[in-house]
Amino acid sequence: xxxxxxxxxxxxxxxxxxxxxxxxxxxxxxxxxxxxxxxxxxxxxxxxxxxxxxxxxxxxxxxxxxxxxxxxxxxxxxxxxxxxxxxxxxxxxxxxxxxxxxxxxxxxxxxxxxxxxxxxxxxxxxxxxxxxxxxxxxxxxxxxxxxxxxxxxxxxxxxxxxxxxxxxxxxxxxxxxxxxxxxxxxxxxxxxxxxxxxxxxxxxxxxxxxxxxxxxxxxxxxxxxxxxxxxxxxxxxxxxxxxxxxxxxxxxxxxxxxxxxxxxxxxxxxxxxxxxxxxxxxxxxxxxxxxxxxxxxxxxxxxxxxxxxxxxxxxxxxxxxxxxxxxxxxxxxxxxxxxxxxxxxxxxxxxxxxxxxxxxxxxxxxxxxxxxxxxxxxxxxxxxxxxxxxxxxxxxxxxxxxxxxxxxxxxxxxxxxxxxxxxxxxxxxxxxxxxxxxxxxxxxxxxxxxxxxxxxxxxxxxxxxxxxxxxx
Numbered sequence: 001x002x003x004x005x006x007x008x009x010x011x012x013x014x015x016x017x018x019x020x021x022x023x024x025x026x027x028x029x030x031x032x033x034x035x036x037x038x039x040x041x042x043x044x045x046x047x048x049x050x051x052x053x054x055x056x057x058x059x060x061x062x063x064x065x066x067x068x069x070x071x072x073x074x075x076x077x078x079x080x081x082x083x084x085x086x087x088x089x090x091x092x093x094x095x096x097x098x099x100x101x102x103x104x105x106x107x108x109x110x111x112x113x114x115x116x117x118x119x120x121x122x123x124x125x126x127x128x129x130x131x132x133x134x135x136x137x138x139x140x141x142x143x144x145x146x147x148x149x150x151x152x153x154x155x156x157x158x159x160x161x162x163x164x165x166x167x168x169x170x171x172x173x174x175x176x177x178x179x180x181x182x183x184x185x186x187x188x189x190x191x192x193x194x195x196x197x198x199x200x201x202x203x204x205x206x207x208x209x210x211x212x213x214x215x216x217x218x219x220x221x222x223x224x225x226x227x228x229x230x231x232x233x234x235x236x237x238x239x240x241x242x243x244x245x246x247x248x249x250x251x252x253x254x255x256x257x258x259x260x261x262x263x264x265x266x267x268x269x270x271x272x273x274x275x276x277x278x279x280x281x282x283x284x285x286x287x288x289x290x291x292x293x294x295x296x297x298x299x300x301x302x303x304x305x306x307x308x309x310x311x312x313x314x315x316x317x318x319x320x321x322x323x324x325x326x327x328x329x330x331x332x333x334x335x336x337x338x339x340x341x342x343x344x345x346x347x348x349x350x351x352x353x354x355x356x357x358x359x360x361x362x363x364x365x366x367x368x369x370x371x372x373x374x375x376x377x378x379x380x381x382x383x384x385x386x387x388x389x390x391x392x393x394x395x396x397x398x399x400x401x402x403x404x405x406x407x408x409x410x411x412x413x414x415x416x417x418x419x420x421x422x423x424x425x426x427x428x429x430x431x432x433x434x435x436x437x438x439x440x441x442x443x444x445x446x447x448x449x450x451x452x453x454x455x456x457x458x459x460x461x462x463x464x465x466x467x468x469x470x471x472x
Contacts, residue, residue: 086129089127246283269446270305
C-alpha cells in the first residue's frame, strides 16, 4: 500500500498567543475484511461498517487516515486536535475514532486496534463534517494514524477521502496550540503581513453610500506610480492589444459591463452596480464585498458584490491574459470570499479558462486555483498552486497570467510557469479552445467552497492594479 509523503495543507497561523495548523492526510484507506473490496489505497471514498455489515459476517470496514505533523514548534503547549471527516448523509450511528500507534498497516491488526484505550465516540454522523476531539492523542510532531470504527447501523457509511476531486471535502486534522513564549516578531518566516482587507482610513463608511465619488479619496503616495501616457512594455514576442490600468476617475464603461441586481443560485451575494462595491481610486480598481441586506430582483440577499465582464464589447481567440491583483483573503478571516479573473466563450457555449481563482477559508486562502472547464457537469481540470516565491495571494500584489494558443494553455504566477494543459492532457482541448473568449472579473461571496461565518471580515476588498491582453 503506497503512502505518499506529502501534505496538501500545512499552515502555521499566529493570532496572539493562540496558534494553529490545518493538515490534510498524507494517506488514507478503508481497512476491510471483505476481499471483494480490493485495493482501497486510491479511492474517492472511505467506508466504515461493523461486523455483520449488510448481513456479511466478514463485513467489517474501518476508515483509516494518516497525518504527518511536522510544524509544531518545540514550545507548543495545550495542543488540541480535531479530526474532521465529511459524510454525505445524516446517520444515527455510533462511531469510535481511535489513534493507532504506527501507520495504516497497524490499523489492520484487529488486536492492536482493540487495545487502543483512548477513543472518542459520536452517536450521530452529520451531513457535512463530523468532528472528533483527538486532543489527547497528538502531543508533538510525528505521524498519526486514526481509525473510524462503526459500532452500530449495519450498512456502510461513506466518508470523503483525500482522493476526492473536491478538495473542500478532504479530511482534516485541525490543531490549535499555545506557545510558551511568543514567537519573535523579527523572525523571517512566522510573522504574517498586516491585514490587507481593511479600507484606508479615508474610505467612506460601508453602511451608507459615499456622498462623494470614491475617486475623491486621496490614495497613499506609495500605492502606485503616477499615471503615464506610455503603454506598458510588452513581454518579448507579444503586443499589447487591450488593457485597463485603472488610472482614471472611474470605471471605464466602454471596456466593462457592470452587472446590477443579479442574484445567482451558485453564491449568496447580489451583483450590484454601486460605487460602494466597485470604484477606481489611486490607480487601482477595487471590487468590494459587503455584508448588508440587498434587494436582488425578487430576492433578498445578505451580501453585495461586484461582477464585471466584457461580453459584447471585447473578446479574443488566443492571447496572453494577465492581472496584477491583491486578494482579500488571509488566515482565519476569509471563509466564503472568492475573487476570480477568468474567461468564457463569447458564444455562450462550452469552455472556461480560469486565470486565477482566489477563494478564502482555511484550506484555500494560501493558493491560486487554475482551471479549465468543458461544461459544468462538471468536465474540468484544475489545480491549486502555491506562490513560487512563497507567501500567499493576500500578502500583497501578485501577477497571474494565462498564455493561450492553438496547441496549449500555460499558467504563470509572478512570471513563473506553474501549469500547462494541451491536447495530451485534455482530450476536449480542441472542442473548447478555438473560439473568441471574453473577460470576467468578479468577487463572489459564498458558494460551494462555503459561506461566510462569524470570522469572515467585511468589508473585503479585491484590489486590481491592471488587466492586460496581449497577442502575437
